[in-house]
Amino acid sequence: MKKISLDKMNELFAAIAASQTLYLPVDDGKKGAKFDAWKEGAVYSTAANTSRSAKDFFFPQVEDMASFKVEGKEIEVIDTREETEDFVVFGVRACDAKSFEILDSVYLADPVDSYYENRRQHGLIMTMACNKPTDTCFCSAFGIDAANPAGDISCWMTDSELLLEACTEKGEALLNALSMLEDADASAADDTKAAIKSILGKLPLANLSPDGMKQKSLMEFFGSDKWAELSESCLGCGTCTFVCPTCQCYDIRDYDTGHGVMRYRCWDSCMYSDFTLCAHGNTRTTQLQRFRQRFMHKLVYYPDNNNGVFGCVGCGRCMRSCPISMNIVKVMKALEG
Amino acid sequence: MREETLIPKVGVVTDIRQDTPDVKTFRVVGLDGKKVFEHIPGQCAMLSVPGVGEGMFSITSSPTNIEFMEFSIKKCGCLTSWLHMMEVGQQITIRGPYGNGFPVESDLKGKDLLFIAGGIGLAPLRSVINYVRDKKENYGSVHIIYGSRSMDDLVDYKEIIEEWCTDAGVTVDLTIDRPQEGWDGHVGFIPSFVEELKPDLSRTVLICGPPIMIKFTLDGMKKLGFKESQVFTTMELRMKCAIGKCGRCNIGNKYVCKDGPVFRFDQLAELPDEY
DSSP, X not given: OEEEEGGGHHHHHHHHHTTSEEEEEEEOSSSSEEEEEOOTTOOOOOOSSBSSOGGGGTSOSEEEEXXXXXXXXXXXXXXXXXXXXXXXXEEEOHHHHHHHHHHHHHHTSSXXXXXXXXXXXXXXXXXXXXXXXXXXXXXXXXXXXXXSOOSSEEEEEOSSEEEEEEOSHHHHHHHHHOTTOEEOOTTTTHHHHHHHHHHHHHSTTTTOOOGGGGSSOHHHHHTOTHHHHHHTTOOOOOHHHHHOSSOOOEEXXXXXXXXXXXXXXEEOOTTSTTTTEETTEESOOSHHHHHHHHHHIIIIIHHHHTTTOOSOOOOOHHHHHOTTOOOHHHHHHHHHO | OOOOTTSOEEEEEEEEEEEXXXXXXXXXXXXXXXXXXXXXXXXXXEEEETTTEEEEEEOOSOTXXXXXXXXXXXXXXXXXXXXXXXXXXXXXXXXEEESOOOOTXXXXXXXXXXXXXXXXXXXXXXXXXXXXXXXXXXXXXXXXXXXXXXXXXXXXXXXXXXXXXXXXXXXXXXXXXXXXXXXXXXXXXXXXXXXXXXXXXXXXEEEESOHHHHHHXXXXXXXXXXXXXXXXXXXXXOOSXXXXXXXXXXXXXXXXXXXXXXXXXXXXXXXXXXX
């Protein structure tokens, strides 16, 4: 384990940012935090979490895929992909770190998504243990330990020091290159971890468990009479999908650039009515069906296909963002009952 | 960077056949004049017109055709309307093959087969029918029941009459929905036609057509004694990626693009009715 005094954190950031782009949570001016590229004077935000998840780094909201030159009857396909430059994301919480594993299981499954893979290969994740988990946090329900976040490097903040521990070879190499770091005892973070665990145990959702979601069959959950009530006030705004770190659905569209066609992809939402619209009709015509799809995917379909791992990391963003106060916790509790 | 399946290749349309008033069959090869890729009957390809859109279409030709691929496409939306306006020589983009295809080398091998198709539903089955006809030694007899709204709406009519009907070991029964001048064949809907014909219960069945036709035909077949486990179908839902990542073509925990499009009815019975 390594350490550095908190008042020297800017030196550390400057050293990392000297060779690659460093992103870290900063105040967003709206009582929250957002990831931004570090520059001299930037102040690391210790807010519980960023308003948007960290998935943008690997699966951006919009990205170009390929372009086409069209002349008469002829088409030329242009591969516009470029190797991403190395970058570091500092301050990722344990929930978001776990979300990368879930995105990996989709995008790195054969055939591998090269756009995502490229960013994953060039990105280094520095996680930060949660000193201030909030009332909307429930990562522990999904077996995530906010006191021991994963990533390439795990970090803890004590009153006076930043502690860093490498979890991967890539993380080890970065820590070894940072000469201002001093060695720390392996047990240096123990008190901080214990303090975090004690807060986690007192959170309102501390005892939430998804085990009930394994007690019934896919068709029993699908056919539940709870969906009507649960979905009744859903506006279909899709906010939950956009703030969700594990929502991975996308649309592919073409854009006329004036001198060709750019094919790009962008986030999409199963909450939208045209998500499944075909020329011959639509398979999910009601908001009940679309609402059910989103939660069935995270709580039943995804676990069915991924050895029981749930497609939710308990970050609580949907809970904070939903305009009608609906969320996955209410859905779980209703379905299990 | 590794090869990216989402980046398509260029295909050239070398022949266009007007099959019915709203179905055209397009012949496609690569820029080198050869097939763009090999496929299994029942697999699909993503065809696109840059600036218009991309969509999944079943490959209608058999893999035993070594020169080109064919796609029978019904004009029903934005992209398909554009495709219908194309002239020979037009380039489009193509990527694939996608999906599981029909189990021609396993479950179907050595079996007597029954094909039931309605309208454009013949398109994906045509690939299997011609594959089986080209590899007769591996399969039993073939019974084809095909119906459409009218005589003019029977896709591949010329091929059916000139090739399938004259092929030993192949029985073809055609029907149209309503009586029509010049038609002396059967008139009536497919579900009742199948019940009248009472096909041999030992046959493995491949069915494709409008959802409502499939539903009633399957109900009738179950009454005749067919089991869900001997009936295969092929599905079609909205798709963007075709590789199980964009998230929209799922039926329960299965993606039509990668786990399908071919499913057995006993498999579908365990999944939500969202198709």
